[in-house]
Structure formats: structure tokens, C-alpha cells
Amino acid sequence: MSAHELFILNNEIITDEMLSSDEITYSSLLLDFVRYNKRLPGTKIGCREGDCGACTVLVGDLVNDQLDYQQIVSCLTPIGNIIGKHVVTIEGINREQLTPIQREIINEGGTQCGACTPGFVVSLTGYALNNDVVGPEQIIGSMDGNICRCTGYKSLEKAAISILPMLDSINKTDTLRIQGLVENEFIPDYFLEIKDRLINLNRNLSRKTELHKSSNILIGGGTDLYVQRAEWLTRQSADFLELKESSSFINHENGKVVIGAGITSTQLMESKVLTDIFPNIYKHFKLFGSTLIRNIATLGGNIVNGSPIADMVIFFLALNPTINLQAQQEKRSLNLRDFFLDYKTLDLKEDEIVSSIDFSLPPDNGCFNFEKVSKRTYLDIASVNSAFYVDFDATNTITTAGLTAGGVAPVPKYLTIGSEYLIGKQINNQTLLNLLDIVDQEISPISDVRGSAEYKRLLLRQLIIAHFITLFENSVHIEELIA
Ligand SMILES: Cc1cc2nc3c(=O)[nH]c(=O)nc-3n(C[C@H](O)[C@H](O)[C@H](O)COP(=O)(O)OP(=O)(O)OC[C@H]3O[C@@H](n4cnc5c(N)ncnc54)[C@H](O)[C@@H]3O)c2cc1C
Numbered sequence: 211m212s213a214h215e216l217f218i219l220n221n222e223i224i225t226d227e228m229l230s231s232d233e234i235t236y237s238s239l240l241l242d243f244v245r246y247n248k249r250l251p252g253t254k255i256g257c258r259e260g261d262c263g264a265c266t267v268l269v270g271d272l273v274n275d276q277l278d279y280q281q282i283v284s285c286l287t288p289i290g291n292i293i294g295k296h297v298v299t300i301e302g303i304n305r306e307q308l309t310p311i312q313r314e315i316i317n318e319g320g321t322q323c324g325a326c327t328p329g330f331v332v333s334l335t336g337y338a339l340n341n342d343v344v345g346p347e348q349i350i351g352s353m354d355g356n357i358c359r360c361t362g363y364k365s366l367e368k369a370a371i372s373i374l375p376m377l378d379s380i381n382k383t384d385t386l387r388i389q390g391l392v393e394n395e396f397i398p399d400y401f402l403e404i405k406d407r408l409i410n411l412n413r414n415l416s417r418k419t420e421l422h423k424s425s426n427i428l429i430g431g432g433t434d435l436y437v438q439r440a441e442w443l444t445r446q447s448a449d450f451l452e453l454k455e456s457s458s459f460i461n462h463e464n465g466k467v468v469i470g471a472g473i474t475s476t477q478l479m480e481s482k483v484l485t486d487i488f489p490n491i492y493k494h495f496k497l498f499g500s501t502l503i504r505n506i507a508t509l510g511g512n513i514v515n516g517s518p519i520a521d522m523v524i525f526f527l528a529l530n531p532t533i534n535l536q537a538q539q540e541k542r543s544l545n546l547r548d549f550f551l552d553y554k555t556l557d558l559k560e561d562e563i564v565s566s567i568d569f570s571l572p573p574d575n576g577c578f579n580f581e582k583v584s585k586r587t588y589l590d591i592a593s594v595n596s597a598f599y600v601d602f603d604a605t606n607t608i609t610t611a612g613l614t615a616g617g618v619a620p621v622p623k624y625l626t627i628g629s630e631y632l633i634g635k636q637i638n639n640q641t642l643l644n645l646l647d648i649v650d651q652e653i654s655p656i657s658d659v660r661g662s663a664e665y666k667r668l669l670l671r672q673l674i675i676a677h678f679i680t681l682f683e684n685s686v687h688i689e690e691l692i693a
């Protein structure tokens with residue numbers, strides 16, 4: 211039997227024969243394959259939990275016929291999720307001379323012990339390959355998943371900013387951008403051939419289009435699963451959401467929004483459709499993990515992980531969505547708020563997969579806000595998070611309201627009583643004060659590492675006030691609330 215080509219690692223095709231001769235399965239981690247089987251030690255091992263960015267690699271994929279590169283953590287990414295793609299390690303970026311990114315990092319004193327340096331170079335190269343918006347905030351943001359213990363970051367930030375003028379002059383369209391980056395020595399010239407090589411590779415790969423489970427384990431982005439049980443997982447056979455083409459979509463038609471379970475956090479925050487509905491979605495999702503995590507973490511994984519503080523769940527739950535489930539033979543749908551039965555206990559059968567969520571919107575889309583408090587602003591899970599969706603009639607009376615809160619109950623909480631109380635009310639201080647009292651009765655926080663029960667009650671109160679101030683600045687008077 212002839213070998214099947216599976217993916218490209220730097221400039222080398224990796225086949226199924228190469229994997230099996232090395233006893234690598236689709237569940238094995240990309241980090242281990244790269245370091246131990248391919249002997250590419252530039253990709254470092256730090257935390258193995260997605261927190262440090264030492265293991266950063268780029269993954270290039272064909273999206274709408276364009277070559278799209280994203281930086282990801284290889285320590286949580288299984289081989290099954292990179293089939294048909296181009297994986298780039300620091301060795302695949304290196305040229306005979308230093309690239310401008312490497313040069314600027316040295317010039318600005320952005321490397322000392324060097325343990326983090328390949329990760330930073332890969333993230334910045336990912337930014338150069340992928341970003342239409344060139345600016346200091348964006349380029350610094352592209353390193354938000356990379357940790358450096360030595361430099362204090364300022365030198366790395368300076369290095370990143372000094373690259374901007376070079377990137378500014380490079381054409382932003384797909385093929386010309388890659389050509390420009392090759393000409394300006396950011397990447398080696400084999401990148402020029404990658405798009406055609408990926409087209410050929412994917413022509414020969416038979417992607418599975420069915421959306422049901424054929425094994426007991428389903429892996430989305432792997433960012434929860436591989437943190438929880440990496441060693442065990444790498445020995446199991448699994449299904450990969452990534453290989454099921456039909457799970458990644460966002461549609462908005464006739465007032466109904468449908469989002470596939472395989473959509474990543476990055477795709478959500480960058481979606482034009484969703485930005486029209488939630489103008490601040492980019493800012494809100496910036497509070498989710500880091501770029502390296504957002505590029506792989508899926509909506510389905512966030513829901514099925516069942517965490518009471520899951521950000522994507524708390525965000526969308528305020529729209530009171532339906533969750534759509536699919537097994538081999540049958541489909542069913544239920545209200546997402548009924549899907550969470552108790553702490554990490556879900557109304558999900560063993561053979562079922564989450565295929566999508568959907569929700570309906572009025573023609574004017576209504577108003578929406580999301581708030582999250584965690585010990586650190588970025589790269590941290592919430593102590594308490596909350597979302598608020600509200601719509602009015604012509605007399606400014608509330609017609610629809612959905613209020614959610616995470617970290618105050620065993621499940622992501624749709625605050626049913628509080629939401630129902632708001633229907634028929636006007637927005638003013640009294641409505642807000644009544645709502646705060648009602649919600650306080652409806653929640654049952656416990657004390658844990660993220661804060662005492664009392665602290666979480668106080669936090670939620672503050673977050674609800676923040677919703678009102680953000681959305682209805684002129685209708686609530688903060689001085690009276692504090693008095
Ligand atoms: C460093 C780091 C930072 C993080 N920061 C945040 C944060 O700020 N906020 C936050 O909410 N979370 C955070 N997380 C948690 C995690 O990234 C999210 O919960 C993510 O959405 C999980 O998605 P995944 O695709 O990676 O799930 P996976 O790990 O692949 O899967 C999680 C569970 O869901 C199941 N599953 C996945 N997809 C489906 C499906 N379609 N149908 C049925 N079952 C499915 C899997 O079998 C598994 O049981 C963080 C994680 C890390 C490592």
C-alpha cells in the first residue's frame with residue numbers, strides 16, 4: 211500500500227507511514243512529534259498546559275482559497291487537528307541570516323536565557339503572515355500567550371514595534387504578502403510553494419463530512435482535554451472535530467443566527483456577522499485565554515467541558531439559545547440552559563455530539579454587554595462573568611431580557627427569575643436595585659480558590675451595575691446607587 215501524505219512540517223511532507231513507523235497516532239501531541247520524532251528542538255517545552263507559549267508553532271490552512279496562518283500551542287494540539295495543513299516550527303522560519311524579527315529582538319535586548327525566544331519569534335512571524343491591521347496594539351497583542359521570565363517584556367515590545375514600518379510596506383493580499391515577506395527575509399522562499407502544495411495535498415485527503423462520533427472520545431481544540439488527561443489521551447483512538455468539515459460555520463438568516471460547534475474563539479471574535487450583532491465582541495473575547503488558545507479553543511468544547519465559568523457559554527446563554535445535538539441516527543434540540551443539569555453534568559448522551567447553537571434576534575438586534583472579572587485581566591479564567599441581552603419596544607419598555615452569570619452556581623447560570631422580572635419594566639435606578647435583590651436570591655456561590663462566596667455575590671452585583679452603566683449611561687445614576 212502506498213503512503214498517504216498527511217501534512218507538511220516546515221518543508222517536509224509527513225505521511226501516514228512515517229507516523230506509524232514512529233508509533234505516532236492521531237491523538238499524539240504535535241509538540242512531542244516535533245521534538246522527539248523529528249528532532250526539532252527549537253520548539254520548547256514549558257508548562258504543557260497552554261500557559262507559557264514556549265511550544266508555539268504556526269499552522270497554515272486554506273481558508274476560502276487563501277493561505278491563513280495562525281500561531282497555536284503544540285503542547286495541547288493533537289496530530290489529528292493538523293491533517294491537511296502546514297506546520298511551521300522555528301526551524302522552518304530560520305534562514306541563513308537572521309530574519310528581521312530575530313534581528314530586532316537581539317537589537318532591543320529581547321532575549322536573555324533564550325527559552326522563550328523561539329515562541330516569540332514564531333508568534334511575531336504569525337502576526338506578519340496573517341494580519342491586515344498593522345499597529346502597535348495588534349502586534350503586541352499577538353504575543354499575549356508568550357511568557358518571558360527574563361526580559362520584562364518592554365524590550366520585546368520595542369522589538370515588535372520596530373518591525374511595524376517594514377510590515378506596513380508589504381502588500382496585504384495572500385500571495386503577494388507571502389512574496390513580500392520572502393523578499394524582505396521574514397520567511398524562507400519555500401513558503402512560496404506552500405499554497406499549491408496544500409491544494410494538492412487536500413485534493414487527495416478524504417475529509418469526513420459526517421457529524422457523529424465513531425469512537426468514545428471527541429477532541430475539539432484539545433485545550434481542556436489535554437490539560438486534564440494528556441498522557442491517557444495520547445494512547446486512545448479519538449474522533450477529531452477538525453476533520454469534520456461541517457462543524458465550522460456562522461450563519462445569520464431571517465433573524466436566526468446559527469453557529470457551528472467547531473468554530474474557534476478567534477473565529478467568533480473576528481466574525482463580521484457577529485460583530486454586526488455584538489459590536490464589542492472583539493474586546494469581549496480578548497478576555498478569553500490568549501491568541502494561542504483562542505486560535506484552537508472551540509465553542510463545542512467550551513459548552514461540553516461544563517465549567518460554570520465558561521466564557522463562551524456565559525456570553526451566548528444570555529441570548530437564550532437552542533443547542534443542537536446529533537447522534538448517528540437522530541438529532542435533537544433543547545434549550546441550552548436545560549443542557550447543564552448539575553456541576554459538570556450534562557444532558558448529553560454518550561453517542562451525541564454538539565453540532566451547533568442557534569438563537570433568534572429582533573430586526574434591531576437589541577443591546578448586549580459582557581463583563582468578566584478574574585485575578586489577572588488576560589490569560590485567566592473568570593472569578594465571576596456575566597452577560598446581559600435586552601430589547602425594548604417604542605415606549606422604551608423592556609420586551610426581551612437575558613441575564614447570565616458564571617461562578618455563582620454549579621452550572622453556567624441563566625438568571626431566569628431576574629430576566630423575567632425585567633420584562634415590562636423601564637430602565638431606571640429602581641428597576642436596577644430590585645433586580646440586584648432578586649439576583650442575590652437566585653444565586654448560590656461557594657467559596658473556592660477564585661474567591662469567597664460573599665466576594666462573588668458582591669462581584670456579580672458590580673457586574674450587573676456595569677451592564678446598566680455601559681448600556682444605559684443616561685438612564686441610571688451611579689451616585690444614587692452608591693449612596
Ligand atoms: C491556557 C488556557 C486558557 C484558557 N482560558 C479560558 C478562558 O479565558 N475562558 C474559558 O471559558 N475557557 C478557557 N480555557 C478553557 C478552554 O480553552 C475552553 O473551555 C475551550 O473552549 C475548550 O474547547 P476545546 O475545543 O479546546 O475543547 P476540548 O478540550 O477539545 O474538549 C473539551 C470537552 O468537550 C468535548 N467536546 C468538544 N467538542 C464537542 C462537540 N462538538 N460535541 C460534543 N463534545 C465535544 C470533548 O470531548 C471534551 O469532553 C482555557 C484553557 C487554557 C489551556
Ligand code: FES
Pocket residue numbers: 254255256257258259260261262263264265266283284285286
Ligand atoms: S509548553 Fe507551555 S504553552 Fe505549551
Ligand code: FES
Pocket residue numbers: 320321322323324325326327357358359360361
Ligand atoms: S529570555 Fe529567558 S525566559 Fe525569556
